[in-house]
Structures are given as structure tokens and as C-alpha cells.
Amino acid sequence: METKPTQTETAHKSADRRIQRTRNLLQEALISLIQEKDYDDITVQDLLDRANVGRSTFYSHFLDKDELLMSGLEKLRVSFEEQHQKLGLELGLKNSERQVSLAFFKHAQSHYQVYKAVVGKRSGTMITKTFYEYLKEMFRGYLAKNESPGGVPLELVVQFQASSLMALLTWWFDNDLPYSAEQMNNWYHQLAGQFLA
Structure with a gap:
């Protein structure tokens, strides 16, 4: 037998939806503003106006x-x-570096507006640094399981892979995704292989 939610439970769910809706509006406002002006130049008032919410x-x-x-x-x-x-x-792939980067390119392609704001020309130092740290963390996790090529220290490989991927993503988005995620992933590994072979 199904029990009906109480008034308190219903009110709580409604409040949760309002909170999430407001957060989404503010995040969407930030993404759209970054595509118009540099992140460092965006003010809280700009966000309030764009999202149509109060201070x-x-x-x-x-x-x-x-x-x-x-x-x-x-x-x-x-x-x-x-x-x-x-x-x-x-x-059906094992957790390989190729799979990780392919998933990353596909994710970036499917979230075009967000990534364009994150890696585009107007993203700002804080966004770039935060995103770069995330890439390093991601590669460190996957590369730690494998032996470094040619005895290169793991941290150098992590730096190389993260900065290479960041550079390709930035170029890809600044040029409005002229190639597929699969093609970018193939070239990424082809280029990285030349340096890490």
C-alpha cells in the first residue's frame, strides 16, 4: 500500500526544487555572461540582472x-x-587513458556552452587554473596505475598530458568544434605518443 507524502514532505520537496531552480538560473547566467565579457569583469549585479533574482x-x-x-x-x-x-x-573498455580522454572530449562536445565558458578566451585566470588542476587530478588518478613512459617522473607526465589536453580543448572551442570528439581524441593521443614514446 502506497503512503501519501505529508504536507511537510511535499513542502520540503517544493523548496528543494526552488533552490535548485535558483542555483541553475544563476549558473546559466554566469555561463552566458562569460561568453560576452571576461570573468573578472562580471559583477554580482550582472548576475542578478541576467538571472532576474534579488541580491x-x-x-x-x-x-x-x-x-x-x-x-x-x-x-x-x-x-x-x-x-x-x-x-x-x-x-567495454578498461579504464584506459584513451577512454578517459575520449569521454572528456565527448562530454565537452555535449556541454558546449559550459566548456566554451570554461576554456574560452574570456574564462579568466581563476577558471583556467581551477580547470587545469582538475585535469591534473584526473590524469594523476589514471596514470598512477601505469608505469611512466621511458622512466619520466609521473608528475611530469601528468603536467604534460593536462596542459596538452587543455591546449587542444581551448583551440577546439575557440574554433567552434571543427572536428568530432573522436577525431580530437585520436590526434591528442597521436601527438602525445610522439612526445611520450
């Missing part, structure tokens, strides 16, 4: 625009991890 509402969710940014990047990271697992199941 007290903004500050009830976030301390400042940097915290808003970090919550969006965390949401992106979780989304990537989910897509990476799904792709691994579909392709």
Missing part, C-alpha cells in the same frame, strides 16, 4: 561569484564522471 536570494545561496563558479565546475565534474562510466560500459 538577498543570491547571497542566501553563494558567498560570491567565485563560489557560484566553483559549484558549477563541481556539477560539471560529477556530470563528466557519470558520462565516463557510461561510455566505459558502452565501449
Whole structure:
């Protein structure tokens, strides 16, 4: 027998949806603004105007625009991890570096507006640095299981792979994705193989 939710439970679910809706509006506002002007030039007032929310509402969710940014990047990271697992199941691949980077390119392609804001020309130092640290963490996790090529220290390989991927992603988005995710992944490994062979 199914039990009906109480009034308190219904009100709580409704409040949760409102909170999530407000957070989504603010994150979407930030993404759209980054495509128009540099991140460092965006003010909280710009965000309020774009999202059509009040100042007290903004500050009830976030301390400042940097915290808003970090919550969006965390949401992106979780989304990537989910897509990476799904792709691994579909392709039946082991957790290889090639699979990780393919999942990354596919995720970037399917979240075009967000990645364009993150790696594009207007992203700003904080976004670039935070995203670069995430890439290094991702590669460190997958490369730690394998022996470094030619005895190169793991940290150097991590730096090389993360900076190479960041450079290719930036070029790819600045040129409006002229090639598929699969093609970019193939070239990424072809180029990396020449240096790490």
C-alpha cells in the first residue's frame, strides 16, 4: 500500500526544487555572461540582472561569484564522471587513458556552452587554473596505475598530458568544434605518443 507524502514532505520537496531552480538560473547566467565579457569583469549585479533574482536570494545561496563558479565546475565534474562510466560500459573498455580522454572530449562536445565558458578566451585566470588542476587530478588518478613512459617522473607526465589536453580543448572551442570528439581524441593521443614514446 502506497503512503501519501505529508504536507511537510511535499513542502520540503517544493523548496528543494526552488533552490535548485535558483542555483541553475544563476549558473546559466554566469555561463552566458562569460561568453560576452571576461570573468573578472562580471559583477554580482550582472548576475542578478541576467538571472532576474534579488541580491538577498543570491547571497542566501553563494558567498560570491567565485563560489557560484566553483559549484558549477563541481556539477560539471560529477556530470563528466557519470558520462565516463557510461561510455566505459558502452565501449567495454578498461579504464584506459584513451577512454578517459575520449569521454572528456565527448562530454565537452555535449556541454558546449559550459566548456566554451570554461576554456574560452574570456574564462579568466581563476577558471583556467581551477580547470587545469582538475585535469591534473584526473590524469594523476589514471596514470598512477601505469608505469611512466621511458622512466619520466609521473608528475611530469601528468603536467604534460593536462596542459596538452587543455591546449587542444581551448583551440577546439575557440574554433567552434571543427572536428568530432573522436577525431580530437585520436590526434591528442597521436601527438602525445610522439612526445611520450
